[in-house]
Amino acid sequence: MAAVAEPRPLESGVAPVALDPHVHAHHEQGIFRTYIWSHDHKMIAKQYLLTALFFLIVGGLLAMGVRYKIAFPNVPIYGLNWLLPSYMVSEEGVILPQMYNMLFTMHATVMVFFVVMPLLIGVFGNYLIPLQIGAPDMAFPFFNALSYWLYALSGVMILCSFFVDGGAAAGGWTSYAPLSNNAAYNLTQKGQSLWCLGIFVNGLSSLSGAMNYITTVINMRAPGMRMFRMPLTVWALFITALLLLLAVPVLGAAASMLYLDLNFGTHFFQASGGGDPLLWQHLFWFFGHPEVYIMILPAMGISSEILPVFARKPVFGYRAMVWAMAGIAILGFIVWGHHMFVSGMNITLSAVFSVSTMIIAVPSAIKTFNWMGTVWRGSVRFTTPMLFALGFVSMFVIGGLSGIFMASTPVDLFVHHTYFIVAHIHYVLFGGSILNIYAAIYYWFPKMFGRMMNETWGRIHFWITLIFMNLTFFPMHNVGLGGMMRRIADPTQYEHLRALQPINIFITLSAFVLGASTLIFFVNFFYSMFKGPKAPPNPWEANTLEWTLPSPVTLHGNFEKTPTVYHGPYEYSVPGMDKDFLPQDEPLKPEVKLGGH
Amino acid sequence: MDAHATALIGPGLNPVQPNRMVRFGMFTFLASEAMLFAGLIGGYIVLRLSNPNYIPAGVHLPVLQTLAATAVLVGSSFTCIWGERQARAHKRPTWALFITIVMGSLFLLNQVFEWSHLYHEGIWFNTYGTFASSFFTLTGFHGLHVFIGVLLLIAAWMLSLAGKFDGNNHNFLDCASLYWHFVDIVWIVVFAIIYLW
Numbered sequence: 001m002a003a004v005a006e007p008r009p010l011e012s013g014v015a016p017v018a019l020d021p022h023v024h025a026h027h028e029q030g031i032f033r034t035y036i037w038s039h040d041h042k043m044i045a046k047q048y049l050l051t052a053l054f055f056l057i058v059g060g061l062l063a064m065g066v067r068y069k070i071a072f073p074n075v076p077i078y079g080l081n082w083l084l085p086s087y088m089v090s091e092e093g094v095i096l097p098q099m100y101n102m103l104f105t106m107h108a109t110v111m112v113f114f115v116v117m118p119l120l121i122g123v124f125g126n127y128l129i130p131l132q133i134g135a136p137d138m139a140f141p142f143f144n145a146l147s148y149w150l151y152a153l154s155g156v157m158i159l160c161s162f163f164v165d166g167g168a169a170a171g172g173w174t175s176y177a178p179l180s181n182n183a184a185y186n187l188t189q190k191g192q193s194l195w196c197l198g199i200f201v202n203g204l205s206s207l208s209g210a211m212n213y214i215t216t217v218i219n220m221r222a223p224g225m226r227m228f229r230m231p232l233t234v235w236a237l238f239i240t241a242l243l244l245l246l247a248v249p250v251l252g253a254a255a256s257m258l259y260l261d262l263n264f265g266t267h268f269f270q271a272s273g274g275g276d277p278l279l280w281q282h283l284f285w286f287f288g289h290p291e292v293y294i295m296i297l298p299a300m301g302i303s304s305e306i307l308p309v310f311a312r313k314p315v316f317g318y319r320a321m322v323w324a325m326a327g328i329a330i331l332g333f334i335v336w337g338h339h340m341f342v343s344g345m346n347i348t349l350s351a352v353f354s355v356s357t358m359i360i361a362v363p364s365a366i367k368t369f370n371w372m373g374t375v376w377r378g379s380v381r382f383t384t385p386m387l388f389a390l391g392f393v394s395m396f397v398i399g400g401l402s403g404i405f406m407a408s409t410p411v412d413l414f415v416h417h418t419y420f421i422v423a424h425i426h427y428v429l430f431g432g433s434i435l436n437i438y439a440a441i442y443y444w445f446p447k448m449f450g451r452m453m454n455e456t457w458g459r460i461h462f463w464i465t466l467i468f469m470n471l472t473f474f475p476m477h478n479v480g481l482g483g484m485m486r487r488i489a490d491p492t493q494y495e496h497l498r499a500l501q502p503i504n505i506f507i508t509l510s511a512f513v514l515g516a517s518t519l520i521f522f523v524n525f526f527y528s529m530f531k532g533p534k535a536p537p538n539p540w541e542a543n544t545l546e547w548t549l550p551s552p553v554t555l556h557g558n559f560e561k562t563p564t565v566y567h568g569p570y571e572y573s574v575p576g577m578d579k580d581f582l583p584q585d586e587p588l589k590p591e592v593k594l595g596g597h
Numbered sequence: 598m599d600a601h602a603t604a605l606i607g608p609g610l611n612p613v614q615p616n617r618m619v620r621f622g623m624f625t626f627l628a629s630e631a632m633l634f635a636g637l638i639g640g641y642i643v644l645r646l647s648n649p650n651y652i653p654a655g656v657h658l659p660v661l662q663t664l665a666a667t668a669v670l671v672g673s674s675f676t677c678i679w680g681e682r683q684a685r686a687h688k689r690p691t692w693a694l695f696i697t698i699v700m701g702s703l704f705l706l707n708q709v710f711e712w713s714h715l716y717h718e719g720i721w722f723n724t725y726g727t728f729a730s731s732f733f734t735l736t737g738f739h740g741l742h743v744f745i746g747v748l749l750l751i752a753a754w755m756l757s758l759a760g761k762f763d764g765n766n767h768n769f770l771d772c773a774s775l776y777w778h779f780v781d782i783v784w785i786v787v788f789a790i791i792y793l794w
Contacts, residue, residue, distance in 0.1 A: 215622040249633035249636065250635065253640070266730035273727060276644060279644065
């Protein structure tokens with residue numbers, strides 16, 4: 001291979017990247033440097049993928065425990081009584097309320113910090129950013145590796161917290177004071193402290209990732225890759241990284257204060273010492289609301305990437321998509337108060353937060369209409385990734401609409417502490433983020449592992465997931481409006497909820513099927529990794545730069561020769577061209593002109 | 598950007614990364630550090646505003662002594678700039694860094710004395726309501742940053758002793774000194790809201 005790239009014209013002010021002739025030396029690195037302490041962004045992405053899928057199983061099992069307790073509050077599980085200590089399970093094997101609190105707290109913590117964030121940002125941020133902008137690796141490979149290992153460390157801390165005296169944190173993933181900062185109330189002094197430390201370390205991991213992504217996107221684009229020629233996945237991950245960078249440290253500060261309250265006797269959130277429990281909520285949600293967008297923006301980027309590929313059409317309103325994401329990100333910092341309407345808030349302030357929250361519907365609707373506009377009159381190929389991306393668009397509409405209920409203070413006062421909010425959050429987080437995570441895994445699997453996943457089983461997985469997620473989460477709206485509170489271990493203790501119990505049992509049975517459907521995915525994933533048919537370089541006939549490389553991409557520096565980019569990433573079905581896609585590094589025929597940008 | 602991103606392929610291959618990019622990355626890191634302190638300082642302000650007798654009677658902070666320590670810390674930023682300039686001018690910044698390290702350590706030493714003084718007066722994390730909580734947390738977090746800054750400067754100083762700064766390759770010093778200036782600026786804010794308010 002040519003060791004040095006030829007000089008290229010400087011478009012977008014980015015210099016060509018010459019490859020180092022020693023690149024191939026990497027093949028001689030030992031197992032430790034290749035698989036464990038790897039600096040290659042593609043290997044780090046795979047490390048993230050496998051670890052996060054493990055946590056998906058952990059978080060999923062915790063969810064099954066939650067559902068079991070709600071549907072069958074007094075039915076013992078045999079064997080549990082000798083597996084778990086007596087403060088978790090009764091002598092007969094019935095899950096006790098304290099363990100139930102632990103289950104839902106850790107389900108949310110694991111899913112948010114150890115599944116959705118790492119899958120979207122750790123896996124696809126790492127894998128796609130350098131490949132899609134034509135860079136040899138991340139800006140700071142050392143910090144990239146550090147990011148993964150800090151994540152793994154925080155995961156170990158969270159897993160260990162289940163086994164300390166008192167068990168894992170049980171004060172809800174939001175850890176509201178005074179429940180969280182008084183060992184006398186939460187009975188999990190050690191678990192809650194480990195939660196604080198785990199979240200802090202997890203935050204450090206997010207920060208090293210965010211630092212890398214921002215620096216890489218700004219500084220390392222290939223010649224011709226202007227900001228407005230970047231794939232929307234890269235835009236989404238870039239904006240997400242900015243949110244991470246500015247929001248996560250605030251959680252770090254809050255978690256430190258909580259840790260000190262628990263272990264050093266400070267009084268930050270302790271009303272008896274002059275502290276302010278509401279301060280925790282403000283700090284937590286100042287992080288927490290941007291966090292919501294941290295978990296959905298990359299998912300939006302993924303669907304914006306997949307829809308045009310399988311509709312064989314340019315994405316509808318590329319720039320509008322970018323500005324809408326930027327708008328969502330900026331608004332995300334000034335709406336945190338809408339999580340606190342029921343915590344006691346000045347009425348004028350709550351009106352302000354209501355309005356700012358509802359304004360977010362505007363950029364969200366722009367995106368939704370653009371997705372529909374993208375698919376409209378396309379020649380749609382219903383592959384598994386496409387099905388998941390379409391599923392996302394539909395589920396996101398439901399989740400988005402129920403969000404408007406919560407944004408409006410008078411309505412929120414009634415539904416906030418009910419299952420309605422549980423339904424809402426799962427429509428956006430499962431129907432939004434998780435469906436797109438599946439879409440992305442099916443879509444980029446051939447590039448990552450060099451083999452195709454099985455289409456038939458992929459579609460079966462999709463339909464079971466879509467149907468049973470709706471059967472699981474939709475009735476939660478109903479029980480919520482029926483008055484069922486969140487976070488109660490035994491609904492049958494309340495007279496007004498007894499009539500709802502059959503719906504709860506129905507939800508639980510659906511949830512079990514939903515949980516079991518994941519097995520189809522896992523079998524498909526691991527079987528295809530070793531036995532799937534070999535993937536061609538560009539199986540989906542897509543335009544972005546990663547598809548110009550062989551599957552899987554094995555070269556540590558990614559590109560043998562730095563690519564030059566001639567146009568945007570979504571030029572599908574350009575009239576006058578020979579094929580209906582146009583990779584970003586292929587120039588147009590001189591006689592063909594692009595419409596639009 | 599700089600003529601070469603060559604370096605980016607792997608650390609084993611390329612010890613040299615383009616200066617501008619490293620600086621850029623450092624700035625993103627400092628932005629997040631700033632948000633960490635924004636959270637802590639925001640908490641302090643909220644707690645203080647909601648409590649009229651915030652600093653309990655009987656607690657007297659040594660304002661003048663800390664003012665002197667502040668002057669030392671701010672001064673050390675300038676000696677640090679001196680060191681950076683020397684490195685850019687292909688000179689060894691050994692002395693400049695040494696003086697910076699000494700000044701930073703003096704600041705830390707003062708803080709240790711102040712903490713131990715307060716401790717012996719019976720003021721600690723768990724006493725005196727939220728004042729003590731915020732005071733020790735804020736100065737503690739900041740002190741930890743100063744400590745890390747001193748370690749970074751010591752590492753830069755050792756690189757300088759070994760003659761590793763050649764005018765083009767002073768990324769490490771650049772970052773250490775950006776960090777040092779940041780720690781300095783944060784201290785001015787912390788000093789103002791704790792000691793002068």
